[in-house]
Amino acid sequence: MIYNPFYFLYKMGYAGMQPMVQPYSWAVPQQMMQPMPQQLCIPLQSYTVPAQPVPQTPSASAVSASSGASRTVPIKKAEKKKAKYNLKVSDFTANDLTEEILDAIVGKYGVEIDDIYNLAPGQEWMFSQARTVTSAFFTQALFKAVIKIKPSTLRQKVDEVCEKRDNLRTAFAYEGLPKPYQVVLKNRRADLKFFDISNVAVEDLDDTLKNLMSADRRRGFDLENDQLLRISIYKTCEEDTYAILISQPHINNDGASTGILLKELFLDYAMESEGIKTDELENVSFSKYAEWLEKLDRTEEFNYWKEQLADLPPLISAPGYVKSNMEFEISTKSLTFDKETNKKIRKMQGTYKATINNIMQTAWGVMLQKLYGVNDVIFGAITSGRNAEVQNSDMITGGMVNAVPVRIKSEQDITFAELTKQVQKQFAQSLQYSHCSPTEIADAIGRKGDIFDHLLNFHNFAGAGDFSKAPKLPGITLLGSESFDNLSTDLCVYFMMQTGSFVCNFTYNSNAFTDAKIDILMDCFRKVIVQIAENNTELRISEIECPDISVFREAEKTAEAQKQQICSFIAGLSVFNGVDAVAVKEIADYARVTSYVTDDIILTEKKVTDELSFVMNGYVELAREAMDGWTNSLMSLKPGKMITASGVLDDVKSYVSARAITDDVKVLSIPKEAMWKFIERYPCIALNIIKEQENIGKSYSFLWLSSDI
Incomplete structure (x- = not known):
């Protein structure tokens, strides 16, 4: 279980607030802030408010310490030999530090080091999966608010919170070390920037913010060198309204931590600006958790897992899973249920005398058993990590989540109710022994x-x-708000109750799972849920019906045939003349095919598309709005023709719109970031795109004279 940051804010009370200067009204004023100064509003650029200068100790003169919003710069070897400092191994929490390791860490970050920890169990697991964090193991919180923002004052507030919360001053050192360490720096500050996107229309704002979130994830985090708290403030076109994006790697953050951060950074900042004194949350340092872990004797925990996972069969991959070495591309699908089934699902906790979490774990395990024809399966489950014997551990900010194995082993004659009780007991025990990483x-x-x-x-x-x-x-x-919380490298299924309805969100890497296979997986799980929702305590495992793995093999055959079709289509496009067959297959892996029927809008005029699109089937009409306001049809595109390349080679908005004019239209699209990977290898692609654009332009150049270009 993990916590949602916005729910944390929703539940937080403010009864203890007292006026600092004068009485206040709870009503929000109509005008709450002045527009951002023009010199801070630079389109397509960012303005970084410098951090407050931090006094340097004399001993730090030979070793550069990171401060403000700049990256940490390792010291030069020549300086390192001369560096003198008074730090001792015994000064730090990590109990396996040596003088040599400490020298190496000082060489990376300087002497301004607050503490050094061993990685927590969940951090070890995440670090083993991804040292440079992009979409996987990434958290984001985006919210829109009417708030009075003064950049210099907000910078000061962010500095105060970073000074208070040690996880916000953390780096993960590993290069040249025998193992990774969490290093808390004294002077590291957040990466805080301000952007002006007020030129984006209201109707386009949500799409723009979604793209900005995606771009920020692609930027990722270098765990050893980057600041691990990134805050972007976007001034929008709506009066007195800002969008605020907070990004962090999951190794250093969780939902509860983000909720605390939102409260201390922005709610407190806003109310203090109004002269309101707020209750300060208790600061429980991550070091308390790190110290507790250092003292924990995990011998008993390892013995538990050895017994629990004895004779564990070889891992059977998740149905439909094909491991991919390509970049993580996140997709999400939701499984919902009708009103009657939801009513039955709500009764299941009473019927099976178990939590909805344990019931769903059991159901998932039974589905895997049925699909593969086995009686012993395993998957992972997320734990919050906040069951540590540390006072007020819910006030700690940092990476505390972990994943534990859940093994579902059963016989066919056992009832679902009996198996659920076993799973509940087993999972409760495993939480007591959840301080070992999966690795x-x-x-x-x-x-x-x-x-x-x-x-x-x-x-x-x-x-x-x-x-x-x-x-x-x-x-x-x-x-309003939106969050991104991804813990799995390839597939994570989130269970939740929303306003009385049960929802399963399948978050997956679309380069490892096709949409069709996820649809099959969701359908299989739905069938199992519907059967157990009948609340029959006598229902036996052998009586639960579910397809076998052959349904995925059929999907694989279909997917392979579709890929071959896409490869043939790409190979025949003039844009990819000069590209070899191996690269064509790689391009096909990134391609997305979308179906349209007559009058469906494929492309809107005056938008940056960020993808290269071609008509794969059917016919598409290109149109253009003229100066007199009338939209004129320019030409019809047949299969094999490029629709537009606007935004691929540049940031130019499309000067045409496109709509389907037959019911069988299929459009093949390749994302901009993927195209540039291949353009770097095959520069001829860029020349071919330009040539194709020129050919299209010649076909309707006479209409440009009457258009507002």
């Missing part, structure tokens, strides 16, 4: 490679992002 558990049982390849995660919250019932706060009006 350590694999080593303990002598297993090479991963124990599991997908995760289940129960979200124990409701109403996330819905601020309609939130208390009115002075200085800020929260308008």
